Amino acid sequence: MIVTVTPNPSVDRTLEIDTFTRGEVLRIHTALAHAGGKGVNVSRALRNHGLQTVAVLPTGGAEGAQLSALLGEHGIAAVTVPVAAVTRCNITTAEADGTTTQLNVAGAALNEAEVAALLRATEAQLAHRPEWLVAGGSLPTGTPEDFYVRLSELARARGVPIAIDTSGKPLEVAARAGAADLLKPNHHELAELFDREMVTIGDVIEATREVLSWGNRAALVTLGGHGALLVEPERAWWAGHTPVVPRSTVGAGDSALAGYLSGGPDVCEGLRRAAAWGSAAVALPGTTIPGPDHVALDTVRVIADPDPGRVLEEMSVALV
Numbered sequence: 096m097i098v099t100v101t102p103n104p105s106v107d108r109t110l111e112i113d114t115f116t117r118g119e120v121l122r123i124h125t126a127l128a129h130a131g132g133k134g135v136n137v138s139r140a141l142r143n144h145g146l147q148t149v150a151v152l153p154t155g156g157a158e159g160a161q162l163s164a165l166l167g168e169h170g171i172a173a174v175t176v177p178v179a180a181v182t183r184c185n186i187t188t189a190e191a192d193g194t195t196t197q198l199n200v201a202g203a204a205l206n207e208a209e210v211a212a213l214l215r216a217t218e219a220q221l222a223h224r225p226e227w228l229v230a231g232g233s234l235p236t237g238t239p240e241d242f243y244v245r246l247s248e249l250a251r252a253r254g255v256p257i258a259i260d261t262s263g264k265p266l267e268v269a270a271r272a273g274a275a276d277l278l279k280p281n282h283h284e285l286a287e288l289f290d291r292e293m294v295t296i297g298d299v300i301e302a303t304r305e306v307l308s309w310g311n312r313a314a315l316v317t318l319g320g321h322g323a324l325l326v327e328p329e330r331a332w333w334a335g336h337t338p339v340v341p342r343s344t345v346g347a348g349d350s351a352l353a354g355y356l357s358g359g360p361d362v363c364e365g366l367r368r369a370a371a372w373g374s375a376a377v378a379l380p381g382t383t384i385p386g387p388d389h390v391a392l393d394t395v396r397v398i399a400d401p402d403p404g405r406v407l408e409e410m411s412v413a414l415v
């Protein structure tokens with residue numbers, strides 16, 4: 096069983112549109128609503144593949160009720176912590192050429208008692224000794240910046256490994272504290288953390304190894320359309336897949352993380368699944384999360400110790 100925590104979940108609204116033009120009246124042909132937020136999507140992906148999961152999240156107001164209802168429709172076991180603030184809605188425009196633009200709302204504030212209730216709800220799930228705790232997404236206002244470090248302490252006290260997928264300051268705080276057994280940044284988040292460009296595979300591996308030297312055990316670094324890297328202190332693997340026509344990239348990273356975790360202790364199998372589940376998500380509308388019918392493991396190639404000189408933007412299965 097895998098427990099996920101999403102401190103800042105969302106009702107994801109996707110507007111499918113031919114072309115987005117600023118300053119015009121735009122007619123939307125399809126408007127979609129999905130349960131969203133990083134841990135929530137990891138739970139959705141695991142559940143779609145018949146794996147056991149519990150999602151812990153705060154919910155408030157009408158959108159919070161809608162989010163709970165959406166999770167219920169997906170058959171997700173959810174522990175919801177009632178909060179005063181209304182759950183946010185994140186908006187995505189998905190254009191016909193596959194361009195995805197995300198407008199992520201900061202999210203309404205949680206007060207101290209609500210943050211404490213979220214930690215307690217997670218701790219109660221940790222008592223069941225899950226295989227992983229997955230903690231992900233931005234932090235709503237009022238949540239301490241070291242929230243993921245606190246979760247890590249709770250998980251480690253129970254001997255439960257923790258995967259952390261966040262960005263900006265919460266990523267920096269968690270990474271520098273060595274809080275993660277698995278970190279899941281994308282290459283842009285890693286570049287932001289070090290304030291330097293990531294041009295080659297070697298640049299990403301070098302930066303990731305620095306993150307691991309702070310005490311984090313491994314990292315799954317996703318590279319958008321150029322696959323994903325799994326980096327350990329001594330070894331690294333790259334996985335890529337045959338090209339996909341994108342419909343919405345939202346949920347690709349979360350699907351990739353879920354795929355990785357579903358692979359068990361075999362890191363190559365995990366990475367293969369990460370690339371397969373992530374690329375499957377990209378071909379689906381809005382925040383639709385793939386299930387077994389969408390995933391094609393045979394489109395993925397995994398290689399050990401990829402050439403550090405390779406340029407990220409050129410990475411594809413055709414190259415290796």
Ligand SMILES: Nc1ncnc2c1ncn2[C@@H]1O[C@H](COP(=O)(O)OP(=O)(O)O)[C@@H](O)[C@H]1O
Nearest residue numbers: 281317318319320322323339347348370373374
């Ligand atoms: N445009 C794309 N084409 C094909 N696969 C993609 C594309 N974007 C993402 N993916 C797949 O989804 C995974 C996660 O995507 P990425 O964009 O790196 O994560 P995040 O959503 O966290 O930013 C990638 O490792 C890759 O396998």
Ligand SMILES: O=P(O)(O)OC[C@H]1O[C@](O)(COP(=O)(O)O)[C@@H](O)[C@@H]1O
Nearest residue numbers: 131132133185232233346347348349
């Ligand atoms: O908490 P953040 O960073 O605003 O991100 C939340 C958004 O990211 C998602 O979890 C999707 O993330 P990925 O595209 O990285 O898989 C959405 O469902 C959600 O709206």
